[in-house]
Amino acid sequence: MARKLFLLPILLFIFIEVSAQSTLSVDYIMRDPKWMGTFPSAPSWGEDSNQIFFKYNQENDPADSLYKIELGKPSNIAKVHWPEEKGLAKPLLAYNSDQSLRIYRKDNAIIFEDQKKKTTTTLLTWHEPVSNLRFLADENRIAFNSSGNIYVYDRSTKSVSKSTNISNASKPASPSEPSSSDPGFLEAENLDLLKVVRARKEAQEKSKAYRAAIRESNSEFIYYTQGKNISNLQLSPDEKFATFSIYTPASNQNTIVPNYVDASGYTENLNTRSKVGNKPAKVEIGIYDLTRDTVYFVTTSNLPGIKDLPDYVKDYPEKTWEEKERSVTLSSPIFSPDGKRAIIQVRAFDNKDRWITEVDLTSGELKTLDRQRDEAWIGGPGIGGGFGGGTFGWLPDNQHIYFQSEASGFSHLYLLDVNSGLKKALTSGKYEVFDPFLSKDQKYWYLTTSEVDPGERHFYRMPVMGGTMEKLTSMTGNNEVALSPDEKKLAIIHSYSNKPAELFVQENKVGAKPQQLTAGQSEEFKAYRWRDPQIVKFTAEDGAQVPARLYLPEASKKNGAAVIFVHGAGYLQNVHKWWSSYFREYMFHNLLTDLGYTVLDIDYRASAGYGRDWRTGIYRHMGGKDLSDQVDGAKFLMAEHGVESGKIGIYGGSYGGFITLMALFNHGDIFTSGAALRSVTDWAHYNHGYTANILNTPEDDPIAYRRSSPIYFAEGLKGNLLIAHGMLDVNVHFQDVVRLSQRLIELGKDNWEMAVYPVEDHGFVEPSSWTDEYKRILKLFNTTLLEKKQ
Structure with a gap:
């Protein structure tokens, strides 16, 4: 009898653990996002301040289109068709100081509008394309660029003058300069032997030099760029100076991403970015x-x-x-x-x-x-x-x-x-x-x-x-x-x-x-009661207060397990009170919470929104405080929310995938399982603009790269690892996980698997890819974190 009473709580625990269910499923939430409804973006105004334009998709089109609302008629949401949309665009729109006047380009014409008088005039129809329209300090005068030079139109005189004289050709040799070409043997011999030929040659050169000298003395100043292309050419408002930029790119080797599923049937190479350590361009x-x-x-x-x-x-x-x-x-x-x-x-x-x-x-x-x-x-x-x-x-x-x-x-x-x-x-x-x-x-x-x-x-x-x-x-x-x-x-x-x-x-x-003015949620989306996650703070090992989103399951469903989500981009904020750009992950977290998991989403060190010290908290050590914040988050869950040791998983994409790898390689005592999606495995293989900010360059600061790159810590893998990566990723290249997989093979690790997605770039597009990936993630956590107690 005593034995039967002892077994009853165990059987009850197993029943509760496996019976927690959700009306959501991975297949359901990872469909084309159109199922959720249509949501506005990119608002702008009509010129009369009575129309609002925005991107929307009320008619289930392949992509968002331009829509408008007439104020006073809030139910009247109308699609803007192409002729009207084209008429709204005013290329190169520029205003005077009090914005009572404006100019813009229409084809090769300059259109002038008086906002107060409500008049429109064609000032000038030019023979070449025009750009960089702007009013000058004397607002009767308007500058524009054409064919690599600046011109000024005077509204009073209705005349055009050329302000600059720039040519991208090479500067001609000065007539006083000796010819750079030496005569060949036959010409030299001929000139030496034949007096008349030599005299005619000398006379010809003197005549040529004289004509050139006359032209030079009477010609306008010309600035020759010697074949270099200039950009950002502009005239000062007082018309005394012009400025321009010359950009000389450095020669840096780009990398190749093979496309194995090109429509041609052949493997085609995608030329992509270079790696960190670029030589600087010259400006x-x-x-x-x-x-x-x-x-x-x-x-x-x-x-x-x-x-x-x-x-x-x-x-x-x-x-x-x-x-x-x-x-x-x-x-x-x-x-x-x-x-x-x-x-x-x-x-x-x-x-x-x-x-x-x-x-x-x-x-x-x-x-x-x-x-x-x-x-x-x-x-x-x-x-x-x-x-x-x-x-x-x-x-x-x-x-x-x-x-x-x-x-x-x-x-x-x-x-x-x-x-x-x-x-x-x-x-x-x-x-x-x-x-x-x-x-x-x-x-x-x-x-x-x-x-x-x-x-x-x-x-x-x-x-x-x-x-x-x-x-x-x-x-x-x-x-x-x-x-x-x-x-x-x-x-x-x-x-x-x-x-x-x-x-x-x-x-x-x-x-x-x-x-x-809009109400875009579908009835299907509104049928589920989406959680408003708690925003909490926990104390990190260095005393910092770390913000996080917390999803708590109902007490009757709680399974003692937790999943920590690591947002991507590093410098990004996801602990906030607005709809997340990680909306698929948000819905997945609702699913996990329905199943009894506790979910924590942390704005770790380097996240945006918290000032300079938080932003730079990972300088020279990615996988330092940003990783310890995940560890401290796990400890917070165990201390405050009943999460059991050995039942914590972690996952994320891009930077979140990198942190997941570092977590499993360095803190296997805390994290039992992890899914690393599109993850950086070696920072020396990432791009320059992002990486050199944080880690300097591998040539100058190898210490920073050595302690920040997961591939150097792969021997520490103890838990269960899922690697997922798109093969067409031109941001974090597929090469990253190929190199890591070889490292894991050589280390004899057998508690990992890799899923590859042949048609996906860094950000997945196909619902089938999202579904496959997140089914694998859910299976990983269910099978490794919810082992039934015997």
Whole structure:
């Protein structure tokens, strides 16, 4: 009798464990996402501020199309057909300072519109394609590019003048210069023997030199690029200078990805990226002085710290480090509204410095206005990449420039007085600023921030010189805002953790109530009660508070097992209160939770949204704090949520696949099983732009690569590993897992398997591939984490 009572709890445990079910299945959730409904994106406004355009798919088309809503008729969602859509596009649209006038290109014509008078005029029909239209400081004059030069149209005189004279040919030899070609033996002998022939030859050359000298003295200045192609050609608003860029790419070897399933029936090679350790491209900024008829180039040798060595050199005492000017990239100059000044962003190729400079337009010398140095790497929202971009420009007063910087540890908006050098932070605090822009009257900033919470995004208005920020949006989650042309209304794409995006419209006022315009969820999608995951924080080994999404099963279904999901991209945020770009994984987590699993989704070190220190927490050691955060998350689940030791799995794709490999290779005592999807296995084989930021280069910092690459830790595999990879992956190449599989074979490991997907790139497309992959993941966890107790 005692024995029967003892067995009863065991039998009950087995019954509960195997009977947990879900109305979801992998086949169900991994179908073409159209089953979920249609969700709006990319909102924009009609010119009269009464129409909202957006991408949508109400008619089950192969892809999203352009739709519109007429305000006042919210139920009237209409598809925009091609003739109308084509008419909406105005290539090269440019405005004057108060945006009362605008110009754009239509074919080879320049169209002029007076916004106040509501008139449209064709100013000029040109014989060649035109580009880079813009108003000059004298707004009666309009500059445009054509055939590699700048022209100016004067609205008063209705005349066109050519401002630059640039040719990509080689410069002809000067008449005073000796001929570079030596006569051959026969010609030399002939000239030596025959006086008349020699005299005629000499007379011919003198005549030619005379004619050339006359032409040279009477001709216009021509700048010859010697065959180099120029880009970003622009005229200063005061018409005294033009600037241009010359980009000379470096010769770096690209890699090959074989396509075994090409339609031709033959194996075709896909040419893809090079690997980390690229030689730098060369960027030169030329200044064309239109007054002095001369061209010279911006110089960077006087930048403060241009020869600084990075701190990591101390780890290589045996190596001699040469102190030399570092390679840099330069953005195209941005002229002040009056054209008298120009600013340039300069970024070191080693990613340690970003200089904001003013260029002396008469000499090309740079004056540093702001230097941001980071011994890890320069980055963060609005900072811009190697060729500029980001938040950067002039206020209309010709005195202040604006930019974003992580100087405080979070990316904020700054003003800098170019006369006094005084820098002022317009925003501050432990939050980040995204996509600031000026109002039409240039009296206000509009910006999105995470001030309320790292997991929320709201839209604000703030005086141009700083002051109180007015919060204009109120819905919890993410608010992606498009401001109407008259700046009276907001079109908002809003989503919440368990609610995909919908379109709303709202007055541009604090406290205004948003009105929902779309309702795209299908009845099938709405039939399931999608979870709103808890946002929690747990304490890491170094004391940091790590944010995570937590999915808890019902107590009656709880099986004691857990799955930790690792998001991809490294620098990405997935712990937030809006609909995730990882929506398939989100639905899979609902399925797992239905089956009794506890699921944790962590914004580990290097994730976006938490400032500079979090972003750079993996510098020189990927698989360091980003991995220990997963381990600490597992310990948190065991300590706080009843998860049992030996019943924890981990999975993720891309960067998440990399972390999964590192987890199984280094912490087999914590993680029993893992699925590594499209994973990097050796960082020396990944691309330069991403990897060199974090790990420097393999040639200069091999220590960082050795301790960060899973292939060097494969001998530590104890648990159960699934590797899945698309064979057409041009981001993380299939070669990565081929090399790792050979390593595992040589190590005699037999507790792993690999699934390959012949038609898939890095991001899977086919529902059949998604389904196969996630069935394998579910099977892995069910068979290795839910072993029945005897």
